[in-house]
Amino acid sequence: MDLQQKLSPNFSLIEFLRSSTAERQEALQNAQMNPPEEVVENLAYLAETVLQPIRDRFNYPLRITSGYRSDALNRAVGGSLTSQHSVGQAADIVVSEGFLTDPRTEVIRETIENEILTITGQPVRKGINANFYLFAFICLHMDKFDIGQIIHEYGQGFGNPAWVHASTSREKNKRQILALGRYVKTRENKLPSLETALGFAI
Numbered sequence: 001m002d003l004q005q006k007l008s009p010n011f012s013l014i015e016f017l018r019s020s021t022a023e024r025q026e027a028l029q030n031a032q033m034n035p036p037e038e039v040v041e042n043l044a045y046l047a048e049t050v051l052q053p054i055r056d057r058f059n060y061p062l063r064i065t066s067g068y069r070s071d072a073l074n075r076a077v078g079g080s081l082t083s084q085h086s087v088g089q090a091a092d093i094v095v096s097e098g099f100l101t102d103p104r105t106e107v108i109r110e111t112i113e114n115e116i117l118t119i120t121g122q123p124v125r126k127g128i129n130a131n132f133y134l135f136a137f138i139c140l141h142m143d144k145f146d147i148g149q150i151i152h153e154y155g156q157g158f159g160n161p162a163w164v165h166a167s168t169s170r171e172k173n174k175r176q177i178l179a180l181g182r183y184v185k186t187r188e189n190k191l192p193s194l195e196t197a198l199g200f201a202i
Contacts, residue, residue: 007044008052016067031070042088049146066092090167099130122202128159152179158200
């Protein structure tokens, strides 16, 4: 298996397989680096229909912090038994904090802030992180991507996710927006509206 194969112009297979947890245990690492063919096909679909379109429209590099997880790795990290990571249908992505000050991103930042203002009626507060801009951008343009779920995950509270979880599958397209973290006080993680999701920034 060619671990360096391109699944899309900006994403390679190896990016979805790396795991710092797996690297500490040979058995976990072997399972990670030898995914089933159907998992590779799912990762290619995720890259082609979700991550690459987001990357193209967001126009800034994205880094995958967690992609495929073998069953053993998923157990090791305490993942859900029904996690889409286990079948290659999900990835956790982040954007560098340099996004907030890079002159090349000024237009996209202002566009996102103006759209949040239009929808919520309030300006973006100071202190939101780069990952929230990515989350908000995806929420605002959900119809452009084959998204099953987009999740504002963990981090330092609303507006500061540690990463953004994106998933898809050929079988279903829920287009759900969720939040997950200690700061989420309700049992139901699904957000009731786009306005609620964007309200994390105000």
